[in-house]
Amino acid sequence: MKSSVIVFPGSNCDRDIAVALEKMQFKNQMVWHKDTKLPKSDLIVIPGGFSYGDYLRSGAIAGKSLIIDEVIKAANSGCLVLGICNGFQILTETGLLKGTLLRNKNLKFINKDVQIKTLNNETKFTNKYKKDQILKINIAHNEGNFFTDTKHLDELKKENLIAFKYCDENGNENQEANPNGSLENIAGILNAKKNILGMMPHPERMVDDIISNEDGINLFSSLLN
């Protein structure tokens, strides 16, 4: 499977995701934001980091870059797109995903391992997980507080577009288990066609037991499925 990782000035999880993709046998290419052509790919990843310093609003400026037009075209023609952390923020800024990511409720950057629950395991991104499987995944962000209007929220629920929710060790979605104030503990969502996934947690940080755990591996192997 061919993947492309888009690199913006200020992206800083680009190497991490590339390492994870290569470990999972993807044929990966890095794509510089000034490029106007996207190599043919089955998966496009927008990595985490601080594109353009997160100035103005996180993801806003990257959302206006040249390459993004190509990403939008590819997405609209069904290519799989994965946005992680800053990548998720960029996807909402381009409109590929609805909703937005506000500042964390406590106004602080948060880095820690949290539990998330797989709500929808019938997607290209999640089919190797069990329904309601609890994963322990690292988060690292300032603006991860998902917000959207009631109409969109209803749509997310009705169409089963919520991929992951924050939860505690036992799978309860309570406020204590919500690290950043996200609406209904939402950690990751899909678009209506389910070919785009945006998520705040970092699956690429969880593919190596010596560093953390391997809870992120199945996200990549789902894609290969």
Place this chain on the structure above:
Amino acid sequence: MKFSVTVTLKKDVLDPQGKVVENTLVNMGMNNLKSIRQGKHFEIEVDENDQKNAEKKVDEMCKKLLVNLIIEDYKINKIS
């Protein structure tokens, strides 16, 4: 021509920052504080003599980049 743009969160959008600022001020003893909302402020100078045109330009900047219309409102004012 110079304009100021004020960008604020829409009423029904949660404003965690505003809340914290409000609480902090109240804790600091500012008990006459009724409410506080925080937003962004831009000062934009454009090279354009026609006010209509200039305003249109600024409006375009807002719509295209400066404002996230899903969660934010904005107001444009001419300063000079």
Place this chain on the structure above:
Amino acid sequence: MKFSVTVTLKKDVLDPQGKVVENTLVNMGMNNLKSIRQGKHFEIEVDENDQKNAEKKVDEMCKKLLVNLIIEDYKINKIS
């Protein structure tokens, strides 16, 4: 009584954010843009009928919390 407070970076202070926003707007084709500076904006309502007192309160909030006097300037305006 309602006030608006505008907080801007002092003149000689580096404004990395403004620079990036400016470049982006120019790259997007807004070539009449001469300059853009970004700051913060607050809308503050205080429970106080005397304008002098109210203004003093708001000024105190600015000095004590809202403004970083070392790198920022601020302006208070009465709105209503």
Place this chain on the structure above:
Amino acid sequence: MKITEQIIDKHGLKPEEYQSIKKLLKREPNLLELGIFSAMWNEHCSYKSSRIHLKKLPTKGKQVIQGPGENAGVIDIGDDDAIVFKIESHNHPSYIEPYQGAATGVGGILRDVFTMGARPIALLNSIHFGDPKHPKTKSLLNGVVSGIGGYGNCIGIPTVAGETKFNETYNENILVNAMAVGHAKKNKIFYSKAKGLNKSVVYVGSKTGRDGIHGASMASAEFDENSEEKKPTVQVGDPFTEKLLMEACLELMKDNSIISIQDMGAAGLTSSSVEMASKGSLGLELELNKVPCREDNMTPYEMMLSESQERMLIILEDGKEKKAKKIFDKWDLDFVVIGKTTNTNKLTLKFNNKVVGEIPIEALASKAPIYSRKWIKKKPCKNTIELKNLKKIKIEDALIKILSSPNHSNKTWVTNQYDQMVMCDTVQRSGSDAAIIRIHNKDKAIAVSVDSSANYCKSYPLTGGKQIVCENWRNLITVGAKPLAITNCLNFGNPENQEVMGEFAECLEGIKEACEFLNYPVVSGNVSFYNGTNKKNIFPTPVIGGVGLIKKLSKPLNHSFKETNSSLLLIGKTFGHLEQSCFLKENYSIDEGMPPEINLLNEKNNGENLLKLIDKNLILSSHDVSSGGLITALSEMSISSGYGAKILKPKKLTNLIKYLFGEDQARYIIEIKKNNSTKVEKILKDNDIYYENIGYTQRDFFEIESELKINVKDLFKINNEWYNTY
């Protein structure tokens, strides 16, 4: 402009220093030249008070590739890998503007490391605040922590370890020390020494603004009531630009374009150009009209003294400009040839086609003043503390007091604000004795830790100096790393005060003795004097940052208990030394007496043999015993793991308070499988190591035989409360 006494004073120069300047120039300097002298001759850049003492430090060893004197130290970790690291202070700016001060501190130390051709792989910090009750402490803590995180998180380098301490001695002068660690290929290290005539001197990075003018001389002056007025010298950091600068520099370093490279740190363009020229015994000519400026009408004086961040100076090989410029264009950074190397041995500054300043390089560098300041020896304190004269206290209460104190509370409130995982090589994050970072794509790793003990150093600097080196070495040992070398940040008061200078001299003597004995050389460092206000000086606070090597990374070792029913051994002898202990300080506010003595022979023997046990895979978890004594160390092992422990009454030392809270040195707690006991004990005996069997791990309860029994969950709560309610 005529140079008046007042102008000289404003530049922080003493009248006799001005006389030397005139002698060296054989004329009066103009204002630009005076500014340059003041920037180069101040304490921060010239090390004029510290140099003669620093010379004594051991800086050599088989593992050392580059010792002090370059942007950062370089050590050999085998194969073709080198580690580049340094620590630096940003105390004064952080007190004035905590967020930006701390952020630019991180930015500055990162540049020191990537200038040498290394990709930064870890950040550490040592931060010291005043009394938590002091009105400024809370906002300073908030600002500094978010500033450190703000910069490191954005640029994408994990912040993995550090220390956060509180003591009223820092009420008016906090300490913010940042350390950066990078990885380079051994044969691809870059230095600042200029070489060759007529080579292009290139300015890259951000534009120059009017910020931070005279930052370096500010760091060399005490604060007083007027320091508020010095505020405009604060710089604003731009981690985004630094990220671009770092990537651009590392990209340019892939081939052989660079002759020499130097970041613009304190004293900006001045110190970077002088340093390059002085090391290469060359001259440098700069055309100041070419300097990229952020503001209109900047004067040569402002350009030369600005401390705008995220800038570098590079000397290029002939004909490489085009290719180099292309790289910087790609990253949207300025790239301008602003001068050339000359054979004049002078710094020549041209502006509007006129020479506006010309100074012999040696006058700014090797001929800068060096002082052998008077100092007095600290007298040992004869007082000892008799427990029987103190109000009786229950062990449980004393322990709770310590675990819930600001200094011993769990630091996750701090460390959760730092991205510790980015780059995906962090094997051990904050929370253990040392962090472990894997070398990318290899199965080896380094361990890193920073440590200080201001109370010990204050009460008896010689012992204190030795102690911090040893504590730092122990922290690396406990995670299974062989300690290789250190960097140090020496935070002291006013060097013109003889007592302060004595503290400095003796701390350094202590550091030297320990480093020599342990073969733990100093490869880089930084001195920060004038920490204090109005004659009130801070406690002497040298901070040691150590790097160790884990040759073969298997299961990382840390201080969390691993299972129930394993044996707990205490390595090293317990005498029950309570003077200067956290027990007396937290429970009785007593801070008299001598710190615990250091026996370097035992340190070395205990540490090296623990490493052997670790290499033989005999250790489940290990932790050094430091502030708070045995009981505190054991509690930490419980709290971080959720497992309890049962500690038996000691056979020898009968006073339980002394036994549990004494801070005797060279001690470790190890957890081992019961059936490995014989093997482990034999090795310890064979190597003349004193050890005791102190108990075993168990489920749920932390227990001292017939003294106390607390649920580990409660201990956890006690230990985690303070920050969240502060």
